[in-house]
Amino acid sequence: MARMKFLCDADRCIECNACVTACKNEHEVPWGVNRRRVVTINDGQPGERSISTACMHCSDAPCMAVCPVDCFYQTDEGVVLHDKDLCIGCGYCFYACPFGAPQYPQAGNFGGRGKMDKCTFCAGGPKEDGSEEEFALYGRNRLAEGKLPLCAEMCSTKALLAGDADTVSDIYRERVTARGFGGGVWGWNTAYGSDT
Amino acid sequence: MSQQLRSFLAAVGLIAALAAAGYVAVIVGAATVIGQSETGIEESAKSDGWRGVRSGTAGRVSIPDPQAGVLIQSEGEIWRSIRNGPVTAAGAWSMFVMLILLAVFYAWRGRIPLAGKPTRREVVRFNGIERFAHWMTAASFIVLALSGLNLLYGRYLFIPVVGKEAFAVVTEAGKFLHNFVAFPFMAGLVLMFVLWVRHNVPTRVDLQWLRLGGGLLSDRHHPAAERFNAGQKAIFWIVILGGVSVSLSGVALLMPFAFPIFGKTFAFLNLFGFGLPDVLTPMQEMQLAQVWHAVVSLGLIVVMFAHIYIGTIGMEGAFQAMGSGKVDTAWAEQHHSLWAANAEESVADDDAVPAAAREGQG
Ligand code: SF4
Ligand code: SF4
Numbered sequence: 001m002a003r004m005k006f007l008c009d010a011d012r013c014i015e016c017n018a019c020v021t022a023c024k025n026e027h028e029v030p031w032g033v034n035r036r037r038v039v040t041i042n043d044g045q046p047g048e049r050s051i052s053t054a055c056m057h058c059s060d061a062p063c064m065a066v067c068p069v070d071c072f073y074q075t076d077e078g079v080v081l082h083d084k085d086l087c088i089g090c091g092y093c094f095y096a097c098p099f100g101a102p103q104y105p106q107a108g109n110f111g112g113r114g115k116m117d118k119c120t121f122c123a124g125g126p127k128e129d130g131s132e133e134e135f136a137l138y139g140r141n142r143l144a145e146g147k148l149p150l151c152a153e154m155c156s157t158k159a160l161l162a163g164d165a166d167t168v169s170d171i172y173r174e175r176v177t178a179r180g181f182g183g184g185v186w187g188w189n190t191a192y193g194s195d196t
Numbered sequence: 197m198s199q200q201l202r203s204f205l206a207a208v209g210l211i212a213a214l215a216a217a218g219y220v221a222v223i224v225g226a227a228t229v230i231g232q233s234e235t236g237i238e239e240s241a242k243s244d245g246w247r248g249v250r251s252g253t254a255g256r257v258s259i260p261d262p263q264a265g266v267l268i269q270s271e272g273e274i275w276r277s278i279r280n281g282p283v284t285a286a287g288a289w290s291m292f293v294m295l296i297l298l299a300v301f302y303a304w305r306g307r308i309p310l311a312g313k314p315t316r317r318e319v320v321r322f323n324g325i326e327r328f329a330h331w332m333t334a335a336s337f338i339v340l341a342l343s344g345l346n347l348l349y350g351r352y353l354f355i356p357v358v359g360k361e362a363f364a365v366v367t368e369a370g371k372f373l374h375n376f377v378a379f380p381f382m383a384g385l386v387l388m389f390v391l392w393v394r395h396n397v398p399t400r401v402d403l404q405w406l407r408l409g410g411g412l413l414s415d416r417h418h419p420a421a422e423r424f425n426a427g428q429k430a431i432f433w434i435v436i437l438g439g440v441s442v443s444l445s446g447v448a449l450l451m452p453f454a455f456p457i458f459g460k461t462f463a464f465l466n467l468f469g470f471g472l473p474d475v476l477t478p479m480q481e482m483q484l485a486q487v488w489h490a491v492v493s494l495g496l497i498v499v500m501f502a503h504i505y506i507g508t509i510g511m512e513g514a515f516q517a518m519g520s521g522k523v524d525t526a527w528a529e530q531h532h533s534l535w536a537a538n539a540e541e542s543v544a545d546d547d548a549v550p551a552a553a554r555e556g557q558g
Contacts, residue, residue, distance in 0.1 A: 003364045017258065034259055039267050041255035051255075053267060062276045066351050068347045069364045070355055085268070086364035088371050090347070091452055100264060112375070190268055 001166035003078040004121055004143075005192070006152070007172055008052050012159035013080045015040050015050035019151035019160050023054070026122070026150045027139025031129040031195070036151055052160045053150070054119035055080065055101035056191035063093035063102060078165075079121040084137050089113035098190045120161070122149040137143040162163065226278050226487045230271045230480050252477065261454075263478055275483040283487060284348060287494035294498045298505045308411075308511040311418065311530045318522040319539045326391055327521050333384030333435075336377045341497050343370035343377075348490060380448055385439040392432060395423045401534065402426035411531075423535040431503050438496045445489040448481065456481040458488075 015038050023036045023159065036054040057080045064072035064080065071086035072093075082093075094102040095104055104113035125143030127134035134141055142150060152162035161168040169185065176182030249255075254265035286457075322330070346354070346367055354365050403427045408419040412427075419425075424432065448455040458481050462472035477485070507514050513527040528536035 034264065037257055037259055037264050039255040039257050039265055041249060041253070041267070043256040047396050051249075051267060062273055065280055066276050068351055070351050070360060071364065083360075086360055088364065088368040090371060091482075092486075095479065095486065096271050096276045098268050098270060100266060100269065187268065190270070190273075 001076050003166075004057060004163065005078070005165040005168060005188070006054065006056060006121075006149075007050045007159070007161040007168045008186050009159045009172060009175065010049045010186055011179075011181065012157045013038070013050040013052055014157055014159070016156050018154045018156050019052045020152035023119070026142075027120075028135075029063075029117070029139065030105055030153050033105055033117050035101075035103065035117065051186055052155075053099055053101075053187070055097075055121070056099055056187055057121055058098075058191040059193060061192070062096035063096065066092045066096045068092065073126070075123065077123075077191045079123045079143070081120055081125050081138075082116065082118070083122060083126045084115040085126075090116055091116075093118075099187065115168075122147070220222070222458055225282075226275075226484060229274050229278070230483050230487075266477070266479070269477070269479050271477075271480055271483060275487070278487055279348075279490065283490050283494075287497075289520070290494065290498045291501070294501045298501060298510075301305065302505075302510065305412070307509060309415070310512045310524070311415065312526055314524040315526045317525045317534065318529050319525050320521060321517040321523045321528070322521045323537075324521070325387075327518060329384055329387035329391055330518055332380050333388060333439075336381035337496075337500065339373055339377045340381055341493065341500070343374040344490075344493055345497070345531060346370050375450060378443070378450065381439070382443050385436065385443065388432075389436055392424070393436075396429045396432040398426070398429060404428060418530055418533070420533045421531060421535070423532060425532065427506075433497065434499050435496070438492050438499075442489060442492045442496065447484040447486045449489055452482060453478045458484045 017038050020034070020036050020038060026036075027035070029035055032087075036052060038050055038052045040048065040050045042048045057074075057078055059078065060066075061072065061074065061080045064070075064074070067082075067087075068090055069086045069088055071083045072080060073082070074080050089104060089112065091102075091104065091118060094100070094104070101118045101128060103117045104115075106112075106114070121139050122142035124130075124134045124144065125138035127137060129141050129144040140150075142148065147153075149162040152160045161171060164182065172182070172185060227335040249267045252266055252271070254262065255267065347370070350367060354366075358366075376419050395488060399422065401420055401422055402425070405419040405421055408417045410425060410427050411419050412419045444455075444457055448457055456476065456478065456503055460468070461475040462476075463474035465472055466474055506516065513523060517523045517527075525536065528539060
C-alpha cells in the first residue's frame with residue numbers, strides 16, 4: 001500500500017499560486033479558508049525561496065493526538081482525515097499542527113470557530129465516496145476516482161509533487177542528481193520523523 | 197498535638213507543597229520551552245535559509261493573515277506533549293490524591309460534630325447577596341469544571357463507553373456552556389471579592405488558628421476565629437487569585453489571538469530577573485494560555501474538593517451557613533468565636549441572646 005506524501009521542491013516553486021487556486025476551485029473552499037498556501041522566504045533578497053504548503057498528513061499526527069473528541073483518522077495510505085460531524089471547533093489541532101494546516105470558518109459568538117477544515121489530500125472524508133454530502137463537507141474525493149491531488153497536477157513547474165512517498169522522493173532524488181543541488185525534502189522530518 | 201496528628205499534617209503539607217511545585221514546574225517549563233524560538237526539531241535541509249524556517253521565521257504570503265507566513269511552528273509538538281503529558285497526568289494524580297486524603301481524613305476523623313448542645317437560636321452568617329454571590333460562582337464553577345475536565349479526559353473516559361457521536365454532541369454543548377457560563381463565574385468572583393475582602397485580611401488570630409490545626413484534628417481544640425478562619429481566608433485568596441488568572445487566560449482562549457497576555461506578563465516578571473521569553477508569537481500565546489488555563493483550573497478543582505468536603509459531609513452545621521444563611525449560635529461560638537461575639541442574632545430574642553452567645557466560650 002502506498003504511503004501518500006506531498007513534496008515541495010523549493011528550488012522549482014515560482015510562487016505562481018496555481019496549486020492554491022486549483023485547490024480552492026476543485027473543492028469550492030469557502031472564503032477565508034486556505035487549505036494550501038505559498039510562503040516566500042527572503043522575498044526580494046538573494047536566496048529567495050517559495051514553498052507551497054498544506055497539511056502534510058503526518059505520521060503520529062499532532063492534530064490527531066490533541067483532538068478532544070478524537071475525530072481524526074488516518075487512512076491505510078497515510079492520509080489524515082477528520083469527521084466534521086464530530087468536530088467542535090475548539091482549535092486545538094491548529095495549536096498543535098506544525099504546518100498551520102487547520103482552518104476555521106468564522107462562526108458563532110466571540111469570534112468562535114466553525115468546524116475545522118483542512119487539506120484532505122483530495123481524499124474526501126468519512127461520508128460515502130463521491131457523494132454530494134462528502135463534496136459539500138470535504139470537497140472532491142479524487143483518490144477514490146483513482147486520481148492524485150489536483151494542486152500537484154496543476155503545478156506549473158512540477159515543484160509540488162503528491163503521491164506515493166517512494167515515487168515522489170525518487171523523482172526528487174533524480175532531479176537533485178541531475179542539477180547538482182537541492183534544498184532537501186522540505187518539512188519531511190517534522191511531518192514523518194524517522195519514518196522519512 | 198499527638199505524634200499521629202503531626203505526621204498526618206506533615207504528610208498533607210508535603211503533598212500540597214509537591215503539588216504546588218509540580219504546577220510551577222510545568223508552567224515555567226512550558227513557558228521556557230514553548231517560548232523558545234529555536235527548538236530541537238531538525239529538518240533535513242542544510243542551507244542557512246532553512247534554519248530560520250525551522251525556528252518559526254515567517255515568510256511573505258498573499259493571505260491577509262501574517263500568521264500564515266509561518267511555515268513550521270515546532271512549538272505545536274511541544275504543546276501537545278505538555279498538554280497530553282504532564283498536564284493530564286498531574287491533574288489526574290492531584291485529584292486522585294486529594295480524594296484519597298479526604299477519604300482517609302473522613303475515616304479517621306468522621307464528621308466534625310457540633311460541640312455541646314445546639315441553642316436553637318440562630319444568627320445570620322451569610323445574607324442573601326452573599327449567598328447569591330457564593331452560589332452563582334459555585335454553580336458556574338461546577339459547570340466550567342465538568343465541561344473543562346471533559347475536554348481533557350473525556351476522550352479517554354467516555355468515548356469507549358458512549359461512542360464518538362454521543363460524546364461529540366455532549367462535548368460541543370459543553371463548549372458552548374463553558375463559553376457562556378464563564379461570565380456569571382467572573383461576575384461572582386467580583387462580587388465575592390467586594391463583599392468579603394475586608395474579612396479576609398490575614399491577622400494574628402490566624403496564626404494561632406493554624407498552630408492549633410484549625411480544630412480539625414481533634415474535638416478538644418476550638419481555636420478562636422473571626423468571621424473567616426485562616427483556612428477560609430486561604431480558600432478566599434486561592435479562589436480570587438486563581439479565578440482571576442483562569443478568567444484572563446480563559447478570555448484569551450475564548451477570543452483566539454485577540455488577547456495576548458503572556459508576553460507582557462513575562463516582560464513584567466523579567467524585571468525581577470526571571471529571564472522568561474517575552475517576545476511570543478500569537479500561536480505561542482495561545483498554547484501558553486491553554487496550558488496555564490488547564491493547570492490553574494485543575495489546581496482550583498483540587499482545592500474545591502476539600503472546600504466542598506468540609507462544607508458538606510465534613511462538618512456538622514457547615515452547610516446551612518451557606519444554605520439557609522443562618523447558623524446555630526452554638527456553632528458560631530465553636531467555629532467563629534470572635535465573630536459570634538459581635539454577630540446579631542436573627543431571632544429577636546431580647547436580652548437572653550447576647551448572654552447565650554457569650555456562654556461557653558473557649
Ligand atoms: S500537517 Fe497538521 S493537520 Fe496535517 S496531519 Fe500534520 S498535524 Fe495534522
Ligand atoms: S477543532 Fe475540531 S478537529 Fe480540531 S481538535 Fe478541535 S474538535 Fe478536533
